[in-house]
Amino acid sequence: MTKRETIFPASRQALYEINRYSAAIRSGDLLFVSGQVGSREDGSPEPVFEEQVQRAFSNLGEVLKAAGCTFDDIVDMTTFHTDPEAQFAVVTAAKEKIFPQEPFPNWTAVGVNWLAGFDFEIKVIARIPQTA
Structure with missing residues (x-):
């Protein structure tokens, strides 16, 4: 049986402690x-939507880094949007900066009516690279 290992970035502990969850779980090579949101160090939302999206991707990058991964290791991505039609262009532009060329990860975008004070959230599954 594969043992689960918790992964936490070096910063941004407030949301994990307040809501009692792990930033990521390593299971085997996955x-x-x-879900990563555009939260500041204290767990509060970034108020400007564009900056909230950028911060969510940045926060995701920190979690990936803590596990020895990069954005290139992402195989599946799900994003959550409180107003998909109005927000989609901003999210797509941010995503295209992170994933400028193929192969792109799988992507599912979901409209929701509540994200605990946030307007965007991203969760992923990544394959952890083998170390030499």
Whole structure:
């Protein structure tokens, strides 16, 4: 049986402690990253939507880094949007900066009506690279 290992970035502990969840779980060579939002160090939302999206991707990058991964290791991505039609262009532009060329990860975008004070969330599954 594969043992689960928790992964936490060096910073941004407030949301994990407040809501009692792990940033990511490593199981074998897979990394399951909890939904990342555009939160500041204290757990509060970034108020400007564009900056909230950028911060969510940045926060995701920190979790990936803590596990020895990069954005290139992502195989599956799910994003959550409180107003998909109005937000889609901003999210797509941010995503295209992170994934400028093929192969692109799988992507499912979901419209929701509540994200605990946030307007965007991203969760991923990544394959952890083998170390030499």
